[in-house]
Amino acid sequence: MTERYSALALARHALTGAPWERAWRAAEPRKSYDVVIIGGGGHGLATAYYLAKNHGITNVAVIEKSYIGSGNVGRNTTLIRSNYQMPGNTQFFEHSLQLWEGLSHELNYNAMVSQRGQIVLAHSPSQLDVVARKGNTMLLNGIDSELLDRGDVMRLLPYLDYSKDCRFPIYGGIIQRRAGTVRHDAVAWGYARAASNLGVDIIENCEVTGFVRDGERITGVETTKGRVLAGRTGIAVAGHTSAVAAMAGLRLPVESHILQAFVTEPIKPFVHHVISFGAELFYISQSDKGGLVFGGHIDGFNTYTQRGQLPKIQTVAECAVALIPGISRLRLLRHWGGIQDMTPDGSPFIGRTPLRDLYLNGGWCYQGFKATPASGWCFAHTIAHEDEHPLVRHMRLDRFERGNGLDEYGLGLWTYRQ
Amino acid sequence: MLRIPCPHCGERDYTEFRYAGDASKVRPKHGTDDVKTWHDFVFLFDNPKGPHREYWQHVLGCRQWLVLERNTATNEVMGAVLARTREAS
Ligand SMILES: Cc1cc2nc3c(=O)[nH]c(=O)nc-3n(C[C@H](O)[C@H](O)[C@H](O)COP(=O)(O)OP(=O)(O)OC[C@H]3O[C@@H](n4cnc5c(N)ncnc54)[C@H](O)[C@@H]3O)c2cc1C
Numbered sequence: 001m002t003e004r005y006s007a008l009a010l011a012r013h014a015l016t017g018a019p020w021e022r023a024w025r026a027a028e029p030r031k032s033y034d035v036v037i038i039g040g041g042g043h044g045l046a047t048a049y050y051l052a053k054n055h056g057i058t059n060v061a062v063i064e065k066s067y068i069g070s071g072n073v074g075r076n077t078t079l080i081r082s083n084y085q086m087p088g089n090t091q092f093f094e095h096s097l098q099l100w101e102g103l104s105h106e107l108n109y110n111a112m113v114s115q116r117g118q119i120v121l122a123h124s125p126s127q128l129d130v131v132a133r134k135g136n137t138m139l140l141n142g143i144d145s146e147l148l149d150r151g152d153v154m155r156l157l158p159y160l161d162y163s164k165d166c167r168f169p170i171y172g173g174i175i176q177r178r179a180g181t182v183r184h185d186a187v188a189w190g191y192a193r194a195a196s197n198l199g200v201d202i203i204e205n206c207e208v209t210g211f212v213r214d215g216e217r218i219t220g221v222e223t224t225k226g227r228v229l230a231g232r233t234g235i236a237v238a239g240h241t242s243a244v245a246a247m248a249g250l251r252l253p254v255e256s257h258i259l260q261a262f263v264t265e266p267i268k269p270f271v272h273h274v275i276s277f278g279a280e281l282f283y284i285s286q287s288d289k290g291g292l293v294f295g296g297h298i299d300g301f302n303t304y305t306q307r308g309q310l311p312k313i314q315t316v317a318e319c320a321v322a323l324i325p326g327i328s329r330l331r332l333l334r335h336w337g338g339i340q341d342m343t344p345d346g347s348p349f350i351g352r353t354p355l356r357d358l359y360l361n362g363g364w365c366y367q368g369f370k371a372t373p374a375s376g377w378c379f380a381h382t383i384a385h386e387d388e389h390p391l392v393r394h395m396r397l398d399r400f401e402r403g404n405g406l407d408e409y410g411l412g413l414w415t416y417r418q
Numbered sequence: 419m420l421r422i423p424c425p426h427c428g429e430r431d432y433t434e435f436r437y438a439g440d441a442s443k444v445r446p447k448h449g450t451d452d453v454k455t456w457h458d459f460v461f462l463f464d465n466p467k468g469p470h471r472e473y474w475q476h477v478l479g480c481r482q483w484l485v486l487e488r489n490t491a492t493n494e495v496m497g498a499v500l501a502r503t504r505e506a507s
């Protein structure tokens with residue numbers, strides 16, 4: 001059990017100069033566990049934590065090929081929200097947002113959850129109807145949402161382009177005030193520390209290279225640190241879902257694509273909300289250090305290289321300047337990419353697989369960070385009960401076979417390819 | 419920048435092309451009535467980390483369909499042929 005973080009502990013360490021102990025035990029794999037989770041990203045760590053916390057299953061290992069936080073959990077743009085419209089999605093993402101609201105206390109780790117509000121803009125009267133409908137769906141599900149007219153948006157975001165002949169006039173929008181941002185690294189570290197405290201082994205620099213099987217049943221994994229047997233095994237490897245599933249002989253409805261993110265040089269507090277452009281996939285917020293953080297679409301062809309293509313910088317910068325002309329002279333400080341698993345309908349998979357004792361969590365596309373707590377919560381339940389949690393029944397792997405695609409935007413399949 | 423060697427137009431930026439997915443799949447015979455066969459063809463991908471054969475259309479050039487060989491782990495391009503010639507052979 002590590003020391004509790006508190007103001008008192010902070011003062012004690014400041015006064016005595018005593019070093020802080022490591023946040024989680026450096027574990028080496030044991031011969032066998034009740035549950036092995038492959039992938040130490042946000043979802044894998046949250047799953048291990050809730051297995052221990054909610055289900056009393058503490059003989060658990062999280063096996064991570066690199067270091068904790070090296071994957072998308074440390075590469076995303078940190079946005080959280082619950083403005084979804086499909087039955088099932090609405091309730092799942094709202095459950096996640098409610099877990100975010102108590103997370104720092106739950107984990108005794110400051111995740112810096114900042115509910116600064118997210119505004120979705122509408123650039124035509126019909127788009128305003130669409131976002132109003134989204135807001136109404138949310139309200140009917142007990143989720144906060146407010147409709148904004150052009151004047152409201154002008155008061156909240158006075159720096160957008162409201163000129164007479166601008167390319168994307170602003171008609172209004174909706175705001176979810178409980179949406180916002182979270183410090184992503186702290187989510188990984190907080191879940192890792194809390195899970196480790198409950199007895200979970202977090203094994204870094206250990207790659208899963210194959211499965212141990214007994215007919216149609218998975219009984220463990222082969223790793224670069226030897227064979228580890230498992231009563232049940234969960235996959236939560238984000239961009240590498242296909243590769244790991246292939247080791248078990250499974251082919252999935254997944255293609256791996258790169259998504260880039262960008263941050264400018266720091267400026268004084270300026271963008272106080274999360275803003276989603278309505279004319280393109282583009283969103284922007286400001287980090288605590290002052291940099292404007294933004295992103296757009298994936299590059300558009302499948303790849304595992306974490307290096308993005310340059311033309312994307314141009315399209316994303318064009319969106320930024322179309323929305324906020326005043327930032328045209330800011331310089332980009334950094335940009336990076338992460339590999340995400342894209343699915344035909346843009347929705348994830350949580351649930352059982354055709355193989356016994358093997359469970360899958362993947363296909364998160366653009367939206368896995370905000371889902372982290374609920375994903376871990378529901379995946380842990382699914383593994384513990386050998387049955388999907390009610391909040392994720394619609395996310396089953398066989399939904400395309402059954403004609404139940406989960407098309408959140410109502411645009412049809414493969415929209416990410418266009 | 420990913421550059422694609424179009425057999426007609428020469429090597430061009432990938433932004434002139436539209437990506438259209440895995441070209442290694444074989445379309446089920448016309449009239450196949452097994453839904454599972456169609457499901458697997460439409461929805462499942464090998465999605466390999468390594469050599470990959472894929473369709474691209476040169477939409478801002480000759481508008482021909484190509485089959486490109488590319489390593490998805492490095493984006494290194496091994497070559498392209500017209501989809502037509504490949505399909506005929
Ligand atoms: C640029 C970018 C911006 C994003 N912005 C947002 C956003 O604003 N809001 C939002 O909700 N979502 C966002 N996302 C999506 C979100 O980051 C991901 O969906 C989510 O982080 C994926 O889950 P994870 O945290 O478990 O993944 P990861 O952190 O990638 O964890 C998976 C882990 O599995 C490990 N692994 C892989 N193969 C093996 C193996 N064989 N053996 C052992 N370990 C293995 C990897 O090393 C990795 O650490 C963004 C993604 C990117 C790339």
Ligand SMILES: [Zn+2]
Pocket residue numbers: 424425426427428476479480481482
């Ligand atoms: Zn051409």
